[in-house]
Amino acid sequence: MTDKKLKTEPYKGVRDFYPEDMAIQRYIFDMWSKTAESFGYERYDASILEPSDLYKSKGAENAEIINDQSYTFIDRGEREVTLRPEMTPTIARMVAGRRRELKFPLRWYSIPNLFRYERPQRGRLREHWQLNCDMFGGDDYSADVEIIALAYQTLINFGATPDMFEIQVNDRALMTRLYTAIGVNESAISAITKLNDKRNKIDTETYRNELVSIVNDETLAEEIIIMLDKSDEQTDVIVGLAELGINNVVFNKSLARGFDYYTDTVFEIFDKSGENNRSLLGGGRYDNLTQMFDNDPISGIGFGMGDVTMRDFLETHKLLPSHLKTTAPTLIIIPTDSALNLEAQKIAQFLRSRDIRVTTDIGTKKLGKKITDAADRGVIYAIIVGENEIKSNHFTLKNLEHNSEENGNIDELSTIIITNKK
């Protein structure tokens, strides 16, 4: 215990964002919000802490998720709290809380960080950020079309082409009708849905056997398989998307989604490269969720897309810009001697009033080294400050990108920087 040094690694399954990582993160977030806002969605947020009850009332099906895969603890006031594992219950809570004063249809988005306690692997960490877009009070199928179009447009705005991904759509209400029509017991439907979720991971025989054991009827099982494989559905949503020019869409009767609160449309988008087998985003319609707060049902539809899978996708398809904007300052003031450090700070302070991002190098390295370091950081301009410059009030502005110089007093030089910026 005495001299044991701490590790510098972050906690399991979470990430540090050094400036170069943060530049990527900001790029992704900026594109997300730009796209969501272009569809008229307004930004909201909430605390990462929620009472655990919020996730429990969705039904016993989620017991495992809440008990085993969430960060849940008792606070000092004996309350059970959970680090939010998803955003949908939160937005349902917020919307239900103001249902009388909000204008519907309501379009909101957020980029929350979410937590899940589980084993980290590709595309899945313990903390991730997720673009969440939701519409409340849009009952018409065109709301479904819009929300999927928004998801689609997000990827397009990153430079993706439609052949890089595939939108898979299913409809729970429709599936219930189809199952019922061929005589499937209603209680068996959710078990079948769950089985379908892993259909592409198990072989045909295993799938068939499990299906038989669910419905207890070989003939019926065969009928179900025939029904599922007949995927020529042209639903309103798919037709509507085609009207908007979105054609990389398939109807997948086996598409499940984990949550029970989805009622009708469910959808996911998959990377077609084969390198990222996790879905890029998923969502659906949940028409009854606000009823856990109130008897008034408000229809909702939305999706979430994670930053981890998003970044994997962008890297796989080489869509990340090579030069991302960093937060490096525009200008650096370099004193030739540490006795002049304060002079440098004074000049910097003045230039900040001109709305220039400026810092100083008050280190002890040699002048040449300071200039090299500044260029490496991505700083564009440098002003060297020595005795001569201060005496003559005549400075040299070095452009580190173009290797050029300009002379003048600080006022004149700041004008050059401001002019070039435009």
Add this chain to the structure above:
RNA sequence: GCGAUUAUCGUAUAACGCUAUUACUCCGGUUUGUGGUACCGGUUAUCUGGGUUCGAUUCCCAGUAGUCGCCCCA
């Protein structure tokens, strides 16, 4: 919770069982006030604990950690 796989300077890597390579970074110098090139020099590493062996980075066992997959999916 289960399985597979990996663990060497800050990073990335090399090393028939004989105390460790190379590159980049970093620090210093060539250049005591003007950068990105070049040259020279330098600091820094075998995850932890056992075992086999004359001798272990190398082989074996356990632990720990990472990665990938399963489960589950937010």
